[in-house]
Amino acid sequence: MPYSLSQLLNRLSFRQLQVFRTVYQRHSYSRAAEELGLTQPAVSAQIRQLEQALGQPVFEYVGKQLYVTAAGEQLMLVVRSIFTDLERLQMELDELQGQVRGELRLAAVSTAQYVVPYLLEGFLKEYPQVSVRLRVVNRAQATERLQENRDDLIIMGMVPDSRSLSSMPFLDNEMVAVVRADDPLRYQQSLTPQPFLDSGLLIREPGSGTRLALEDWCARKRLSLNPKMELGSNAAIKHGVLAGLGVAVLPKLSVSAELRLRELAVLQLDGFPLRRSWCTVYPSSKHPTPVMQAFLDYVRSNLNSLHTRIYGDIPDP
Incomplete structure (x- = not known):
């Protein structure tokens, strides 16, 4: 009993x-x-x-x-609520003493994992007593974690359509048409998107943010999408292109090293790059902890410099 x-x-x-x-x-x-x-x-x-x-x-x-x-x-x-409240209390007591200290719990969809280190570099220099826990998840997991309030913030591209969420766009996610450096498509004159899409498209699984963005764009442009192969991560798709399996539409930041080494190339196609925004997302009913608020304020105040820092040294097509 x-x-x-x-x-x-x-x-x-x-x-x-x-x-x-x-x-x-x-x-x-x-x-x-x-x-x-x-x-x-x-x-x-x-x-x-x-x-x-x-x-x-x-x-x-x-x-x-x-x-x-x-x-x-x-x-x-x-228990999750109790420990969250205790952590917030500890942070607020530190804040009363003029300190920002505690844990920042972040989850990022796989396409955003390349962006987060740039955000954290400057933030942790400013707030060295903050520790960060980062989980990389797919879009379905990110949506589930939002519903369960398991993180301070989610960093994702395509935010679920819900009034119960607060989101702040902070950086363009440029999705580019990518081929291997020696692909003959590079030398075709007046290449249009449909022939590119028909050239052995490697694509993410259904529900992926990258795939949803491409499907939405193709639907608006009345282009057909007939993928050659589905792969479970952007890294797998990138290596598939490198191996000569086909072509892809990938976040520019995810192929930055290969573009610098000229192993991959970006095609200049009408409508590309596709542009979405990476956003910080959290439930609207959530009361931000001092650490969470400090991170949001840091991102908001550095919007102008983020694009230059992240994309500045990636070569143009």
């Missing part, structure tokens, strides 16, 4: 909740013990005490696989 609220307050501890959160995140008692510097029996004992207080199991084993119960999922929603 579960305890009353007053009994829960007497029996629960932040240590138990911390242990629970770590087991939940690591999907393992042993990995949680290693991260927390505890023995596995100590982790098991903390979870048992937590389950006794709740009157329900939060984890269960099926075979050798650890699963989270329905009660565990509900508890995680509360």
Whole structure:
């Protein structure tokens, strides 16, 4: 039988909740013990005490696989909120002392991973006491993480159409038509987009932001899109072009090294580059932490210099 609220307050501890959160995140008692510097029996004992207080199991084993119960999922929603509020409190106390210190949790879609280091370089110089946790995800995962409020900010291109999200565009995402340097298409006169698209197009999986942008542009221009091959990442597509498998439309920044080395070339086609904006995105109902607000302010105040820093040394076609 579960305890009353007053009994829960007497029996629960932040240590138990911390242990629970770590087991939940690591999907393992042993990995949680290693991260927390505890023995596995100590982790098991903390979870048992937590389950006794709740009157329900939060984890269960099926075979050798650890699963989270329905009660565990509900508890995680509360635990995530508690620890987020504690982190915000710590940051706000630091801010009262004139310091910006704490963790910035970022998630970036794969096309934006090339941009984030440029953002962080100057920001961390200005705020050296901030630590950053960055996850690279696909667009579907980014949308899911937004819904679950798992990060401070998401950096993505095609923002879901929702009034419940706050977004700030900060940089053009230039998507260019890319071929291998020795591709005969480079020397065709008056090449138009459709023959290029019909020349063995390598493309991302359905739902990818890069693919959605290309599909949207083709629909507006009434061009047909018949991909030769689907690949799961921009890096795989880039190497496919290098290997001679076909052509592609890729973020310019993702092929910058190959353009400098003249291993790849950008075709000058009508309508290209396609332009979308990278944006910082978070739920509108979210109250920014001091660290999160400092990052947003930094990006906003450096909009004019970002394009030059990021694209300035990439050769033109």
